[in-house]
Amino acid sequence: MPHNVQGPGTERDELRADCANCSGLCCVALTLTRSADFAVDKEAGQPCRNLQEDFRCGIHTELRTRGFPGCTVYDCFGAGQKVSREIFAGRDWRGDRETARQMFQVFPVVRQLHELLWYLTETLSLAPAKPLYGEARRLLDETERLSRLPADASAELDVAAHRETVAELLHQVSARVRATAPRPKNGKKRDRRGADLIGARLRGADLRGADLRGAYLIAADLSGADLRLADLIGADFRDADVSGADLTDSLFLTQAQLNAARGDAATRLPSALRRPAHWDR
Known part of the structure; x- marks a missing residue:
């Protein structure tokens, strides 16, 4: 919902x-x-x-x-x-x-x-x-x-x-x-606040409800990841690959963060944000 x-x-x-x-x-x-x-x-x-x-x-x-x-x-x-x-x-x-x-x-x-x-x-x-x-x-x-x-x-x-x-x-x-997000099936902790995830391989990861506040996601592979209900305030998305990722209902995401990332037409975004022009190039 x-x-x-x-x-x-x-x-x-x-x-x-x-x-x-x-x-x-x-x-x-x-x-x-x-x-x-x-x-x-x-x-x-x-x-x-x-x-x-x-x-x-x-x-x-x-x-x-x-x-x-x-x-x-x-x-x-x-x-x-x-x-x-x-x-x-x-x-x-x-x-x-x-x-x-x-x-x-x-x-x-x-x-x-x-x-x-x-x-x-x-x-x-x-x-x-x-x-x-x-x-x-x-x-x-x-x-x-x-x-x-x-x-x-x-x-x-x-x-x-x-x-x-x-x-x-x-x-x-x-x-x-x-707290309304489903519990992770793999049992991994959701608190990754300020975590060093530079270049992390998170393709297709279930990150629903994760606390990624201030996390370093520089050049991370988040393609196909589910980031719904994840707290993204201050997370560094420079050169992160969010192709096909689901960012709808993610928390506190900004246009600047999207502009710093790499995505595609399959990336799902919150309604308040716009798909960066360079994603289509």
């Missing part, structure tokens, strides 16, 4: 990046380190060499082939447009140095808060978590309020403390939802 229900909190359109209404903040505010993900080093506050005058990426359709796959997996959860259009009312970082300094401080803060909003909104769609809806709604409203603070107050916000409070609730939500 599906554990996602329709109702308040299921709409997450405002938590999706809208680059057309952002002043290219992720291309300026963040630090890039030359690696397999980025072809160049770039300090925070320095515009990426590929950023155009209209704030669009000059190599958007070629990022993977030009050495910038890390850009294709980044997700601001809609923080970019909120900072650009709401908090700074359409002003951009090119106007003056002080505006730029504030925007670059505020953007990472709002991005973290929007990620929490994504998880809290999902919580309000999970039937087994119904006893926790009240607290989830309270935290969602508070997180939304914090995400709209003026620039000076936002820059001073203790985001880590707020994340801890939300994390405790999400842990309770996870436990309630995962």
